[in-house]
Amino acid sequence: MTVSASPEKIRLMSIAAVERDCGLAKDTLRVWERRYGFPMPLRDRNDERLYPADQVATLRLIRRLIAAGHRPGKVVGRSDEDLAELLRHLGVPDPQLVGSDAQQILEILRNHDAIGLRETLIAMVLRVGLDTFAAEIAPVLIAAVGAAWSRGDLQIHQEHLFTEQFTTVLRSAINAAQGAGLARRRPRVLLSTIPQEPHALGLLMAEAIFTISGSLCVSLGVQTPIAEIAAATRAHNADVLALSFSSIIPAAQATTALIELRANVAETVEIWAGGACAGLRAGPRVSVLSGLSAISPAVIAWREKAALAVST
Amino acid sequence: MTVSASPEKIRLMSIAAVERDCGLAKDTLRVWERRYGFPMPLRDRNDERLYPADQVATLRLIRRLIAAGHRPGKVVGRSDEDLAELLRHLGVPDPQLVGSDAQQILEILRNHDAIGLRETLIAMVLRVGLDTFAAEIAPVLIAAVGAAWSRGDLQIHQEHLFTEQFTTVLRSAINAAQGAGLARRRPRVLLSTIPQEPHALGLLMAEAIFTISGSLCVSLGVQTPIAEIAAATRAHNADVLALSFSSIIPAAQATTALIELRANVAETVEIWAGGACAGLRAGPRVSVLSGLSAISPAVIAWREKAALAVST
DNA sequence: CCGATCTGTTTGTCCTGGACAAATAAGCCT
DNA sequence: AGGCTTATTTGTCCAGGACAAACAGATCGG
Incomplete structure (x- = not known):
């Protein structure tokens, strides 16, 4: 049973509310209106945009399509029926x-x-x-x-x-x-994401695999400023700094962040990057792990290298 | 031991990066520059603002002071020494x-x-x-x-x-x-926060107390759109909808959200609001719990009312 | 002397319309 | 087909003006 809202009830949202709700920047909303004629919000007495709920709903559809690879120019003025049709046809994962x-x-x-x-x-x-x-x-x-x-x-x-x-x-x-004897686990791994990356699940999966592999994990959660990640790596005396990048991060941004980090943590600390970010590339003294299953072998390799360094 | 960055290294940030890093909107940064002459970023060849790291650091100090009650006009533009002095003098909690x-x-x-x-x-x-x-x-x-x-x-x-x-x-x-027999627990409580509220700890503490009091908690995490909270309340057949509001939420926004929710969930569902939000006011058929310790008594009262309703 | 109402200032957010670089698609040449 | 160049699309930035909501300070009655 669906409780239907009364039809005469018009819910209006400010541009800031739509930005939060749909994840579309205010500038983007305004430029779409100028270019494609949609959305076309009402205005209050001070000429500020007021978006009706149905236009916001359409914006959400559009956002899905764009996330799925459609181009804004092709979908932003189309009717709801067209959009629904496109949605039906896309990426039905077998x-x-x-x-x-x-x-x-x-x-x-x-x-x-x-x-x-x-x-x-x-x-x-x-x-x-x-x-x-x-x-x-x-x-x-x-x-x-x-x-x-x-x-x-x-x-x-x-x-x-x-x-x-x-x-x-x-x-x-x-x-x-993680049983007892936490403090003796090695390597000590510091986990986090850069400020542009809010996705927490990738980090969590990585933490699980590191923990199973006998590492000691210290997670800072998501969106730690670069300088703070570097400071924390020093403070916790980490052996490995692990960063997670989801597909929403442009490759260039990930590369810049990794270079910046590499310059600010000790040479003895390894930096491992992973995640669904397309075009993530290894750099000088920065490794890219392809997939979560690459973590365990990397940990084992690290231990062998560490043992070798001690014995010589 | 602190690894010092080389002094000649000038890190420059775009206005979008500063917005993320300091939590100050782009519009705010521009209007401060116009009104107070600070920050005064460099420009790239296309006249886009490039903020040096030291100005960003000062912005962080300013943000702290404003969060602590100072007014922008009094602190934006002052020297770093002045700001540090003010920081020292503020709200040292006994x-x-x-x-x-x-x-x-x-x-x-x-x-x-x-x-x-x-x-x-x-x-x-x-x-x-x-x-x-x-x-x-x-x-x-x-x-x-x-x-x-x-x-x-x-x-x-x-x-x-x-x-x-x-x-x-x-x-x-x-x-x-939460031991066995989860499904029989009552009341069934749906927990979340509105889209403007990213603070997860308050929700988590509430969930802990609800669980201890024998309730069945279903948490959606933070920042669920209003319409989705209402839909979830129906879908999970909840007895109580619990919302958490931290101090960053303006009272007017909380009130609007609660009215909206009240209009979109069944009359039999109770709405309980709580949190550090100043000026949070109860409305028609919306309760405000003052403090986390008010949760247990409210749950007990709910059970008595429910038992009474069944017996009559 | 305290608390409420009124008035002036501060402050964040919104507006328009223009501009441009990065990302993407299209054309072209091996 | 695959790599290169050119055209188009698209998001983000800019300036400078405007205004309402939030706030501080003054005034007034109990």
Whole structure:
């Protein structure tokens, strides 16, 4: 049963509210209006834009399409029907490829079953182990949920629910995985993301695999200023600095950040970068790990190198 | 030991980078330049602003002072020495009031002792119980860390570390507190924050207390659009919708959001609002809980009312 | 002497319309 | 087809003006 809002009720949003809600900068909203004639908001008595709820909804559709690769000029003036049609045709990730685990999760999300979701995630972790779960299954689940959202199959609150439960399960598994004798674990790994990167799940998966591999993880969470990451690396006497870059980060920005970091932490500290960021390139004394499954071998290699350095 | 950056190295930031780094809108940065003559960035060949690192550092000082109650007109433009002097004189929260727990945490943070921090937090939870910890001690710790940061006693990465470890400890305690028979717990509480509110710790503390009181919590995390919160409340068949508002939310915005929500969820759902937001006012069929310790009594009252409704 | 109402100032956000560089697509030549 | 150059698209920046909401200070009644 859907509670329908009264039709005469017009909800109007300021440009700042639309910016937050749709993730489109104020400048972008204004320039679209100028160029494509959409959105075309009402104005208040002081000529400030007031966006009706239906235009905001259309903007959300457009955003999905652009995130999926469409170009603004081709979608920003089209009718809602056209947009819905395009959404239907895009990136339906082959259901066979998605795998039964992802299918199961999507089904649970459609039923709004918070408890079942958590129990299912825990069962998956127990079935294959935390490392395999974090390296192999979790990325597929996240991709499947993201695709379902961009197709319009899932609402925002269902994605929020998934993120929340996934985080809870992974955090508690990480907690359980690090037994006693924390301080003696090596390497000491400092994890964070740069200020432009708000995506926390990649960091969390990396932390899980590092922990399983016997490393000591110190995570600063997301969006730490570059200078602060460098300062923390020194303060915690880290052996490895691990950075996560999602696909929203332009490659050039990632490269700049890595160079900056390399210049500001001790030479003995290794810098490892990873994540879905396209075009992430290794630089001088900066390694790029291709995929989460590359973490364990890298840790083992680090230990061998460290042992060698001590013995000589 | 501090690794000093080479003095000739001039780091320049674009206006967008400063916006992210300092949390000051581009428009604000431009209007300050026009009105107060500070900051006064360099320009690139296309006349775009390039902020030197030292001006950005000063902007951070200014931001602290404004957050502490100073007015922009009085501090933007003053020398670094003046600003440092003002910082020294402001809101030193009486060390006796801060309490020994907070003192201990601050001391650990100064030592960058990640492991000790977690162990200490766990010990505190075990000593007084999760409910007392979340309701009484945690808010004091958070306030003390925030004050130390705004005084300049803690760096950003130390605050990040605290937030991360605090979150981990509280989440795992919440996990442990909810035994079997989840589905039978009542009331069913949906937790989230509005899109303008990014503060996650308040929500987490509330979740802890709700869980201890025997409620079933479904958290959507922070920054869920209003319409999505309403949709989720229906989808999860919640008895109570709990919203957290920190002090950064203007009272008018909170009131608007609560009215909007009240209009879009079933009459049988109670709406409870709480948090440090000054001027948060109860409205028609919207309750305001003053402080986290008000949650348990409210849950008990809800159960009595529910039992009464069934028996009649 | 305290607290409320009124008035003047401060301050953040919004506006327009123009400009340009980075990213992307299209054309072209091996 | 694959690499290169040219054209188009697109997001972000700029200046300088405007105004409402937030705030401080003054005035007045209890």
